[in-house]
Amino acid sequence: MNMNLQGPIVQVSDVTKAFGDNQVLRGVSMTVNKGEAVALIGPSGSGKSTLLRCINGLVAADGGKIEAAGHAVHALRTNEDRIALRKDVCMVFQQYNLFPHMTVLENIMLAPTQVLKQDAEEVRERANKLLEKVRLTGKEKAYPGHLSGGQQQRVAIARALAMRPSVMLFDEVTAALDPETVKEVLATIRELVEEGMTCILVTHEMRFAREVAHQVYFTDKGLIVEHGAPAEFFDSPKDARTREFLGHVL
Numbered sequence: 034m035n036m037n038l039q040g041p042i043v044q045v046s047d048v049t050k051a052f053g054d055n056q057v058l059r060g061v062s063m064t065v066n067k068g069e070a071v072a073l074i075g076p077s078g079s080g081k082s083t084l085l086r087c088i089n090g091l092v093a094a095d096g097g098k099i100e101a102a103g104h105a106v107h108a109l110r111t112n113e114d115r116i117a118l119r120k121d122v123c124m125v126f127q128q129y130n131l132f133p134h135m136t137v138l139e140n141i142m143l144a145p146t147q148v149l150k151q152d153a154e155e156v157r158e159r160a161n162k163l164l165e166k167v168r169l170t171g172k173e174k175a176y177p178g179h180l181s182g183g184q185q186q187r188v189a190i191a192r193a194l195a196m197r198p199s200v201m202l203f204d205e206v207t208a209a210l211d212p213e214t215v216k217e218v219l220a221t222i223r224e225l226v227e228e229g230m231t232c233i234l235v236t237h238e239m240r241f242a243r244e245v246a247h248q249v250y251f252t253d254k255g256l257i258v259e260h261g262a263p264a265e266f267f268d269s270p271k272d273a274r275t276r277e278f279l280g281h282v283l
């Protein structure tokens with residue numbers, strides 16, 4: 034299938050970002066087409082999380098342009114602009130950050146009802162469907178503390194999906210999980226990709242990246258060193274830094 038026919042939904046052009054003297058992004062460009070899953074891999078500290086944060090406006094880039102789901106992220110001005118962006122471009126983190134004093138259902142319903150002011154009954158219906166999708170039907174009234182890490186992470190994914198985003202960003206969402214529960218979270222993400230959700234995934238799960246991603250981007254020291262189709266990327270990496278990294282992780 035040629036994904037290009039559907040056109041770019043995320044376009045990152047020559048983005049730079051420094052924290053003080055630390056130049057974290059040095060001119061990063063990336064194109065994600067609608068319906069594509071992009072795996073972003075690279076050593077710790079190479080700027081992967083910062084790039085995701087720039088894409089959903091949690092961090093302001095210093096230079097360059099970012100267009101995401103129809104939003105000019107580099108030109109965000111108001112809080113309303115940021116809310117509108119984060120409705121369409123949702124992020125899931127390594128630490129799921131569920132509200133511990135709220136039930137699963139309340140966690141999922143919070144932003145659509147309180148931030149987007151959507152009708153509670155309509156949101157509840159959607160939330161129940163999403164719980165079914167992430168295979169947590171029956172846990173509506175459970176508190177996060179009573180769920181496994183993998184279950185909590187699937188609630189966090191359902192919570193993001195409740196916004197009905199066009200792009201999902203996943204930042205090492207399985208890195209803090211027990212090996213048994215990693216699989217169920219990856220299965221959920223795989224299903225989303227198969228349904229055509231556009232995803233950017235920062236991950237250390239190389240086999241998953243190879244199987245699920247349409248494109249792989251490799252970052253090192255704030256630069257995209259190499260990108261391509263997974264088979265090509267993993268079987269015949271061109272850059273020495275990619276080869277060295279894959280030599281350690283594969």
Ligand code: ADP
Nearest residue numbers: 052055057075076077078079080081082083084
């Ligand atoms: P990765 O996700 O690839 O591990 P990060 O984007 O988290 O990399 O971090 C890249 C660099 O930016 C690191 O040196 C990190 O310490 C620094 N950094 C990230 N966020 C901040 C911040 N909010 N303030 C200062 N430095 C930061």
Ligand code: MG
Nearest residue numbers: 081082083205
């Ligand atoms: Mg990171």
